[in-house]
Amino acid sequence: MTGAPPVAAEPAPVLVAETISKSYGGIEALKGVTFAARRGKVNVLVGENGAGKSTLMKILSGEEAPTSGRIVLDGAEIAFRSPGEALRAGIGIIHQELSLFPNLSIAENVFAGRELRGRGRLVDFGQERTQAAKAMARLGQQHLNPDTLVEELPIGQQQLVEIARVLAEDVRILIMDEPTSALSNHEVDVLFGVMEELRRDEVTVIYISHKLDEFRRIGDYVTVLRDGSLVAEAAMTETDTAWIVQQMVGRGQESLFSRSDSEAGDVLLEVVDLSSPGVSGPVVDSISLSLRAGEIVGIYGLMGAGRTELMECLMATRPVTSGEIRVKGKLCRTNAVAGRLDMGLALVPENRQRDGLVQTMSVKDNVLLSSLSALVRRMLLPRARETATAEKQLARLQVKSPGLEAPITELSGGNQQKVVLARALLTEPTVLLLDEPTRGVDVGAKAEIARIMTELARSGLGVLFISSELSEVLALADRILVMARGRITAEFEAGHVTERDLVAASASETVLKVEV
Amino acid sequence: MSVTTDKSVAQPAAPAEKTPKWSSRVLLLLLKGRTLIVLVLLVIVFRAITANYLSQSNLILMTKHVSINAILAIGVTFVILTGGIDLSVGSIAGLAGMISGGLLYSGLHIFGVTIFFSAAVVILIGIAVGAGVGAINGLLITRLGVAPFIATLGMLYVARGLADLRSNGGTFPDLSGTAARGNTGFGIIGVNSWLGVPVAVWLMIVVALVAAVTTTRTPFGRRVYALGGNERAAILSGIRATRIKISVYVISGACAALAGLLLTSELGAAYPDTATTFELNAIAAAVLGGTSLFGGRGTILGTILGAFVIGFLSDGLVLVGVSSFWQLVVKGCVIVFAVVMEQAQQRVQARVAAR
């Protein structure tokens, strides 16, 4: 594999970004990137968080203007002033963060902003319903009533509505920013089927993903960004996973996850018979588990299995009907989050925009939010102490930020996640709870988070984390619990379990006790 | 392994404009300081029209007039920072004034005897009443889940009604007290001066300083901002939302009561209509000063400046002799203009940040 790529066979580029640069408040997000999307192909764009993928997409979809450089569509230079203009030119985008109206129905969401008009300029609801149902059926969701409110759907199906919304447009170029991060395997298969269809229709797809297995299945070309620069470009057939990871992080995949080798110590967290009520039956159903010092325990399961709800019960944000929670043998009595933090529990929530960040505050204030009391001297917060503490914590987690006083919203997604983690660690927890800590996070940040988790376990903490990624759970956890329907359906020791075991347990109806 | 194109990191980046245009920066600075600039403009304009606008005595007087609204607005700012609203402050001021006025004028009738308290105790009772009403607001909002707008709107009527009930609608005409009853001295806070500056202004300065330090330098203040910025995230960070929320309504009620006492003391009489619609002036001052009604953004200094703009504007218009109808029109325009400026600031800020 040393020959030059077959240039002649390459389809013509339809959309080209030429030497694009973009800086935010002194931080350069893109440094002279030239990227070409090939007509009728799936062009995969990969890179760590903060590598500049999302920025490039925002520029291509007209959400933001580049600091320098130009965009060429079909050979002519263009400058979009709004996503609407880009859409009219045939460029549609599906965002990573959902941009739906939860209070509207599926049909209304699909046609939001470009309602179908019937007689007398009134909205033609009948037509909208039919077409929305058709678009959802194309995504394998024919059973969904288009009148269902979006907020009533699980997050995976919400993502599909988002996709249907763009599919209902006649787009020639479709940008997809991590469209599968919330989808089940079956839903991913359906989506890929649709993408095949689009490819046949000569639609150009620009596909951003962190999931190597996935984009290797669907992609035609892969482009790797690192630190705002374009590092490599290749036809998918000429690459392999190891090469892509190498390009992204500058090192091999082997070093991504390293399991903690620490000995399990005393029991730190003990949960006995914990239950929490839901609309139809308990969402957490007599869960018992224990976590020892130095242990990393992963909870695997499908969406809706009750994993997040279990974490919420542990942090006292969800009512509990029965059961006991003990930290270091002490019973948790208070029903306030603050009380749980005092006991030594800390949670990094799944949805950082909704539950993690205070968007109006600075990076520093976000980091310190949970540990203000510890910083107080003579009733006040000494500035020097605040700065020193925040700086130390940010350096420890290698957060890239324009400054302590910068608004948190100026950080990239991965760095925002690290800020939430930094806040949790500042409370000096004995047990760290992580809910999908690597969701929407790139390979590099994943490795870092894994490194931090291992380090923490070595220093004697107990780490309990939720993950929907099989490879991650298998590589990281010393022990794996599988949840389904609010119950723990299986428990495995590391090294004695296969992906197949986990999948089987996550779908099982009965509780299996697998002895190892 | 073949690589089609390997554009290494070492490749020079395209020349990017790293610093925002100076014009944008200047514009942003101007917009950030807009309340102060409006205030300076007001002073310049009125100075040009009326000779003694800037005389020492007039400045002191205008500041005294501002102090009432500023104290109300500081309390309201705490509430707005958490994303709430307090419409009841004007009524609380009236109620506190009436309860204190009643205690001074006719005392407390209990077990068949009439007890008179000293002026200082009466003042403390008045403030406690305000704090108590604020606590009820807070309990309604946090424990019973009533929306802040509704809870405090209800309290606007209830507190005003209670103020009326206190005297059956009448006025307590003379609050100077008598030596025999040992309750003289209520006038000190509203009438007297210290070092040539009215006590009311000193009180405003003290309240403002305490509030500014509380918001910027204490965990409580930080939590207030966090709660207004993202309540769910704040709660998950261990912030006791209920406690903080009740506290801000207590602060707001206490500030309102203090303002009511100052009004009553200055007038030397308490009547139930005291401070009617003052809540709107207080909210206007906070908004003028850059406090976001969505919560999480705003400063005490901004609120104080906002109160000064409103006060200096209305006093200036009276000084010039503008009719009361035009005074309303001008005040309304200034408030809307201020919010337009805030929007402009956010746009420019986004633009500068995007460069």
Next chain:
Amino acid sequence: MKSRSPRRTCGVTLGAVTALLALSACGGSSDSKSSSGSTPSTTTSESTSSTAAAGGSGSKLIVIITPSPDNVFFKAEQVAAAAEAKKLGYSTLVLSHDDDPTKQSQEVDTAISRKAAAIVLDNAGADSSVTAVQKAKTAGIPSFLIDREINKTGVAVSQIVSNNYQGATLGGQEFAKLMKNSGQYAELLGKQTDNNASIRSKGYHSVLDQYSGLKMVAQQSANWDQTEALNKTQTILQAHPNIKGIIAGNDTMALGVYAALKAAKKTNVIVTGFDGSPDVVSSILKGGIKADVLQPASQIAQMAVDQADKYIKTKSTGSPEKQSVDCVLVTPANAAKVKSFAVLP
């Protein structure tokens, strides 16, 4: 937070409300000591006379509607009208519209649904009250207007007002005399939407403008409000430190003016008011406010009830619709004899 039982929460809130009510009501019994008059009639009170059912057919209810009794003047109207009605064997319903025409309209509806025999009304606006009075008339209930007129005749049976213009000329003359016919003065106007505010101002100026030595340097509305009068006076004193007198459109404003003068240690500035309220009268006795124009509020209210009684019995009042009662000047000479908006002989 979620574990807190709602019952306990209710208890806490209720307890706090009760405590507040107790604190608020503790002064209720001291009512007679306040300036609001000697009869403990509340804003909305209903009382039935013991000598009811005095022959007449149908209803024996007279509905009395006035602006807020926060102002002792309206309080006096309510008290006098209610007392006279009771004396004549009627039951009464006393309501306040707080100068809100909408509220007034609703209260007239109440009178209609209660099948009142008559309405005694101090209205909420010369134009905005016409419809409400007409509504009562259509429903067969006669209205007797006091204190303020409406801009239409033939709708109400009587419109009895104090002669505001005559009173203002009296006040103007006394003010000019106190000013020794020269010097700077300021005027505080009432709510500029209120007819009486402009009539009084015109009355003042019909006298004051004749003296070339008298110079008005400021004219501001203080909306009948005490605090506003205080603040505006302070500002006016800044602009015009050499002011010799301030003429106010009513008594609450005069009291606000006097509080400002006292704070500025300028009590030698001449202040006059309009209404004849007890607070101003007592200030005159102490040498504070210099003069006041007394509106015979109690007398007018009594007249209205008397005429209502006569109209109910005979279908005629025997008087023209529009009647005016002259105002009386109150000075230190006769102030001691003033009681409840009447100068005792």
